Amino acid sequence: MTRVTADEAYAHCLRVAKRSRSSFLPAMRLLAPEKRRALLAVYAFSRACDDIADEPGLAAGDRLRRFADLRQLLHDAYAGRTETPLGVALADSVRRFIIPKEHFAQLIVGCESDGTVTRYATFSELRTYCYRVASTVGLIGLEIFGYEDPVARELGEDLGIGMQLVNILRDVKEDAARGRIYLPQQDLREYGVAEEEILRGSMTDAIRRLLAMQAARAREFLDRGGKVVPLVVEDARRCLALLRASYVALLDRIEHAGYDVFRRRIRLGMGEKLSLLFKAWTGRLTSAL
Incomplete structure (x- = not known):
């Protein structure tokens, strides 16, 4: 099987964010490319957690197995031996920015609790x-x-x-x-x-x-x-x-x-979103803090 490249992996994460119409996307576009890509990987991982927690009709046992699979993906990403698009993007991001694994582990615990x-x-x-x-x-x-x-x-x-x-x-x-x-x-x-x-x-x-x-x-x-x-x-x-x-x-x-x-x-509304984006782009939101 052909290994997924980092570019392909991050492109997958971007598609996840676009497909879910993430309200975070406009803010991500204000970041430098390397940071934006890493945040997209984090978003895709958190989206995966949410989707498991909120999938209607999913049996309790199946939900637990899906979360177990996500924990395995996280473990493999930190070990640098993952081949899935999400795993590859995550592995690259946590290596570049030295992100503690425990934050991701706690995120899974939180989303898992939504089912119980x-x-x-x-x-x-x-x-x-x-x-x-x-x-x-x-x-x-x-x-x-x-x-x-x-x-x-x-x-x-x-x-x-x-x-x-x-x-x-x-x-x-x-x-x-x-x-x-x-x-x-x-x-x-x-x-x-x-x-x-x-x-x-x-x-x-x-x-x-x-x-x-x-x-x-x-x-x-x-x-x-x-x-x-x-x-x-x-x-x-x-x-x-x-x-x-x-x-x-x-x-x-x-x-x-x-x-x-x-x-x-x-x-x-769209007008409010565009107004906030313009204020952020021009630095007016930052200067107000």
Whole structure:
């Protein structure tokens, strides 16, 4: 069998990102080519994790076997003996940027839990989940971007948690349809919200207050995590600033909709995306941090 070249492997990762219509693609284009290719490999790996977790109708045993296969691919990539396009791209990226394997391993653990854990008792539990499925990707990204101050890792972790909290807020309806409620059970009780109301998609005053609190929590993490942008190497700041700004804008949209995430899926319009991209390209997002 003909060995997959690095160029072919990264081209595969780009196709994965385009096929999934990744909102990360515009930000990736602001990076230097070598860093952009590495981030594409990371995205393709995380996409593989998500696809296994979210594939409907997949038996529990089959889901576990698919994750085991992904762990083997990760092991082979770090050992430098992989032949799949994703494996080759990943092996090249982790070698160039010296990325800790544990970040990828924790990402798998987090996505794997989506098939078995449908409720989180406290925010502490949810935060651990967010770290695994989002902060790990941010920490991998930091190794690709480059940084010197070790505090960047703490701030990058916060930024990832903030971004995932926005995803959870936006996707309350879709997750409920899958039987998942990521909003902490402790918070539901505190705000007098019954699970059945979330599962039915009933927008009540109590739910609105609950979601407003979740939004405020997400914004705190985004604000704190945004301080990481000036700490990365200069040629990566525009990319990271755009990623953060996109989530801040999405959170703004949710707030402007009165936190009604049940009526329709809230997303950024093309005009907003282009405006943010222009601001990032001209450095205005970076200078604002």
